[in-house]
Amino acid sequence: MLRLHPFRYHRPETVAEAVQLLAQHGQEAMPVAGGTDLLPNMKHGLFRPGHVVSLNRIGELRGISTIAPPSNGHRPGDSFVRTTGATGGTAGHLRIGALETLHDISAHPDVRRRFPGLAEAAGLVAGPQLRNMGTIGGNVCLDTRCTYYNQTAFWRGALGHCLKKDGDTCHVTKTGKKCVAAHSADTPPNLIALGATLTLAGPNGRREVEAADFFIADGIRNTRRAPGEILTEVRIPLGRPSARSAYQKLRQRKSIDFPLLSVAVAGDFANDGSVASLKGVVSVLGARPRLLSDWEGLATGKPLNAGVIRDLAHRAWQQCRPLENVVGDAGWRRAMVPVCVGRALEKLAGLGTRPDR
Amino acid sequence: MEVVRLTVNGDERVCGVPAHYTLLETLRYGLGLTGSKQGCDKGDCGACTVVLDGKAVLSCLTPILEAEGRHVRTVEGLASGVEPHPLQDEFDLHGAAQCGFCTPGILCSAAALLDREPSPSREDIREALAGNLCRCTGYEKIYDAVEGAAARCRA
Ligand SMILES: Cc1cc2nc3c(=O)[nH]c(=O)nc-3n(C[C@H](O)[C@H](O)[C@H](O)COP(=O)(O)OP(=O)(O)OC[C@H]3O[C@@H](n4cnc5c(N)ncnc54)[C@H](O)[C@@H]3O)c2cc1C
Ligand code: SF4
Ligand code: FES
Ligand code: FES
Numbered sequence: 001m002l003r004l005h006p007f008r009y010h011r012p013e014t015v016a017e018a019v020q021l022l023a024q025h026g027q028e029a030m031p032v033a034g035g036t037d038l039l040p041n042m043k044h045g046l047f048r049p050g051h052v053v054s055l056n057r058i059g060e061l062r063g064i065s066t067i068a069p070p071s072n073g074h075r076p077g078d079s080f081v082r083t084t085g086a087t088g089g090t091a092g093h094l095r096i097g098a099l100e101t102l103h104d105i106s107a108h109p110d111v112r113r114r115f116p117g118l119a120e121a122a123g124l125v126a127g128p129q130l131r132n133m134g135t136i137g138g139n140v141c142l143d144t145r146c147t148y149y150n151q152t153a154f155w156r157g158a159l160g161h162c163l164k165k166d167g168d169t170c171h172v173t174k175t176g177k178k179c180v181a182a183h184s185a186d187t188p189p190n191l192i193a194l195g196a197t198l199t200l201a202g203p204n205g206r207r208e209v210e211a212a213d214f215f216i217a218d219g220i221r222n223t224r225r226a227p228g229e230i231l232t233e234v235r236i237p238l239g240r241p242s243a244r245s246a247y248q249k250l251r252q253r254k255s256i257d258f259p260l261l262s263v264a265v266a267g268d269f270a271n272d273g274s275v276a277s278l279k280g281v282v283s284v285l286g287a288r289p290r291l292l293s294d295w296e297g298l299a300t301g302k303p304l305n306a307g308v309i310r311d312l313a314h315r316a317w318q319q320c321r322p323l324e325n326v327v328g329d330a331g332w333r334r335a336m337v338p339v340c341v342g343r344a345l346e347k348l349a350g351l352g353t354r355p356d357r
Numbered sequence: 358m359e360v361v362r363l364t365v366n367g368d369e370r371v372c373g374v375p376a377h378y379t380l381l382e383t384l385r386y387g388l389g390l391t392g393s394k395q396g397c398d399k400g401d402c403g404a405c406t407v408v409l410d411g412k413a414v415l416s417c418l419t420p421i422l423e424a425e426g427r428h429v430r431t432v433e434g435l436a437s438g439v440e441p442h443p444l445q446d447e448f449d450l451h452g453a454a455q456c457g458f459c460t461p462g463i464l465c466s467a468a469a470l471l472d473r474e475p476s477p478s479r480e481d482i483r484e485a486l487a488g489n490l491c492r493c494t495g496y497e498k499i500y501d502a503v504e505g506a507a508a509r510c511r512a
Contacts, residue, residue, distance in 0.1 A: 039417075127403065130488060
């Protein structure tokens with residue numbers, strides 16, 4: 001039995017009310033959506049907010065809709081619509097409200113058709129009940145995870161507390177003074193690869209942050225979200241009809257488990273089938289998903305064939321070093337980097353998918 | 358204390374519980390419905406699965422105030438009087454329950470599946486039950502039982 005500590009539970013109906021409650025109670029308050037990350041963490045004594053602010057009654061945070069580009073062909077004044085992105089081209093965007101559940105995202109026809117990598121990732125999170133509950137907002141704001149952190153207070157106390165919570169050493173890096181707990185959410189690597197924009201609402205109004213800039217390499221607070229801010233929506237540029245995306249997740253079992261490694265790829269192809277643009281993101285390394293650098297050039301102008309995929313997978317391997325922060329031997333997880341990158345690219349190339357393992 | 362109203366297995370219920378109780382704790386310790394099991398109590402096992410407004414969810418991670426005004430179906434609500442639900446009957450016939458600890462959660466996941474998909478494929482069944490751990494049966498008899506129940510519900 002894992003009990004929650006006593007708290008007050010607030011149920012605001014507007015973003016403004018929620019922001020106000022968070023401001024009023026400051027460090028004592030935390031937002032909750034599906035609760036599938038916050039509740040286990042509170043039960044483990046990792047957070048003890050005196051005020052929990054539920055976002056679940058805020059209608060504005062719901063909805064999945066495609067916002068078409070203006071028909072006159074001019075660049076829209078709407079600053080959300082960007083003319084470049086992972087996939088290039090002006091083509092409107094898909095808006096996903098922060099409260100949309102992972103199930104609804106994975107089943108949504110527009111998401112499946114336009115962003116199969118994101119749909120697949122949402123459909124691979126945890127198990128079915130958790131996908132009925134968990135939201136994309138909570139997934140983007142998910143706390144980092146570590147073998148030495150996601151444990152009961154008793155367990156953590158027995159070993160000696162670590163930097164991320166109540167202690168002053170890191171059990172993963174031993175001598176390090178920085179927490180390297182793993183970014184473990186499935187949807188963000190896709191959002192980064194797809195050039196998505198996140199909207200945050202806080203006491204000073206709304207601001208936008210590129211998904212690629214949202215995460216920082218600090219395992220204790222790995223996002224640029226200020227504690228009083230609420231993520232309201234995710235916008236993904238639609239790109240050209242030829243744009244494609246894919247996702248590959250490594251985990252122990254085919255269900256329930258968090259990723260041990262994740263790879264999102266998004267690209268666009270020229271009429272002759274050669275690669276026009278390509279982005280790759282690998283996560284569950286440290287606190288921040290890694291946008292592969294010096295990578296696209298290996299493929300642009302070439303068909304995405306087995307040889308090119310091998311080169312891309314090798315380049316990814318050179319850049320990605322998993323740590324002993326989650327279950328699964330780090331050496332094995334590193335050896336799986338080129339395998340997972342290769343499988344994601346095979347899906348992207350339409351080379352037929354192998355059964356997921 | 359909060360006074361919470363919700364519909365449990367078709368009955369309007371009112372109970373006084375602290376805001377930090379989960380739906381599972383309210384069912385078990387507030388309403389005496391101990392069918393839903395408190396296994397891991399942190400989202401890993403599915404033993405606490407109930408059907409909330411038609412969807413299978415984990416009651417151990419549902420704050421009670423999120424269930425206010427909503428419809429909850431638990432394993433206690435599957436049978437009609439003395440007549441077991443076809444799922445319960447088929448679980449019995451196939452020997453799909455051994456220790457039985459996972460069974461209430463699995464029955465709830467399966468009931469939510471049959472409500473939305475009367476003719477599930479074997480793969481649909483595996484998918485729908487992929488969030489419910491069973492340490493005893495090896496799952497095959499459970500899938501057989503759900504297939505049998507689906508056929509009976511359609512008949
Ligand atoms: C057994 C188990 C397995 C899991 N497996 C996976 C997995 O494979 N992959 C994966 O990605 N996740 C997994 N999860 C984690 C979780 O279920 C999902 O990440 C889910 O999307 C979290 O969303 P939520 O709405 O439940 O978040 P919550 O728990 O409500 O919130 C998570 C965090 O984000 C904050 N937050 C939530 N919404 C907002 C918002 N709109 N604005 C600002 N802050 C917000 C909360 O304050 C909290 O800190 C698993 C969880 C469990 C229990
Ligand atoms: S990486 Fe180190 S500091 Fe961070 S949670 Fe793990 S053990 Fe603690
Ligand atoms: S008791 Fe709820 S998932 Fe295990
Ligand atoms: S019958 Fe024992 S856990 Fe499923």
